[in-house]
Amino acid sequence: MRKHIPLKKFSQNFLIDSSIVKKIVEFINPQLNEILVEIGPGLAALTRPVCNLIDELIVIEIDKYLLERLKKCSFYSKLIIFYQDAVKFNYLKLFNKKDRLIRVFGNLPYHVATSLILNLFKNIKIIKDMNFMLQKEVAERLVALPGSKSYGRLSIIAQYYCNIKILLDVSPKCFRPVPKVDSIFLNLTPYTNFYPYFTHNVKVLSYITNLAFQKRRKILKNSLGKLFSEKVLTTLNINPQERPENISILQYCQLSNYIIENNIYCKSISI
Missing domain, CATH: 3.40.50.150 (Vaccinia Virus protein VP39)
Structure with missing residues (x-):
């Protein structure tokens, strides 16, 4: 051959x-x-x-x-x-x-x-x-x-x-x-029986993580500022001064669920 x-x-x-x-x-x-x-x-x-x-x-x-x-x-x-x-x-x-x-x-x-x-x-x-x-x-x-x-x-x-x-x-x-x-x-x-993470909509999770890591050296209050105020981040026990690589998957799921549960409109997200 x-x-x-x-x-x-x-x-x-x-x-x-x-x-x-x-x-x-x-x-x-x-x-x-x-x-x-x-x-x-x-x-x-x-x-x-x-x-x-x-x-x-x-x-x-x-x-x-x-x-x-x-x-x-x-x-x-x-x-x-x-x-x-x-x-x-x-x-x-x-x-x-x-x-x-x-x-x-x-x-x-x-x-x-x-x-x-x-x-x-x-x-x-x-x-x-x-x-x-x-x-x-x-x-x-x-x-x-x-x-x-x-x-x-x-x-x-x-x-x-x-x-x-x-x-x-x-x-x-x-x-x-x-x-x-x-x-x-x-x-x-x-995962089939045990799911370690939960989000109401994975498209929102994908959108938030994409936004956060576009400029990974930015702190969260800047990279995610158009979605979450410092007060909201603090309420969710997420430090606004942290960079995106220091935020856990559970915390990103929290952010995703906050958007859904509070009907925050993001025209960039097709929900």
């Missing part, structure tokens, strides 16, 4: 370490009755061993040359292929067709990882879990706690929806071409 030249526009770094592949497949633990969706099968490093364990795998790939390679693979008959951008893919339509929760996994292209994950959160009720290889910086942002440099809007939204576990640190030498960054494989499992 002709050697595939990685395309920079798709941020292609192919996983080549067989021991890492084995560990990842063990972490995913594919089962016959599950609906599994792989984003970006690439050179099929994960696709092949997963297909050895199940009868059907849905793959989403934007590189038509990689799709042509898949046609020559022995497991091709097990694949349901979508030649699409995974960020724009209709996961709800797939769920409605299969009538089962979806498990999503993949070695995500670094340039779309954040937007892809945020888009998947919009479909969180139809997702059983997500297992992704990510650039270390993105993974650290997902799991970051208040007070750290990595903590921000992505941390808050991700942890609002999911329990997140780092499963594996992966060296650049496990990929071809070798990226300039380390990677992390992690699991995101949506």
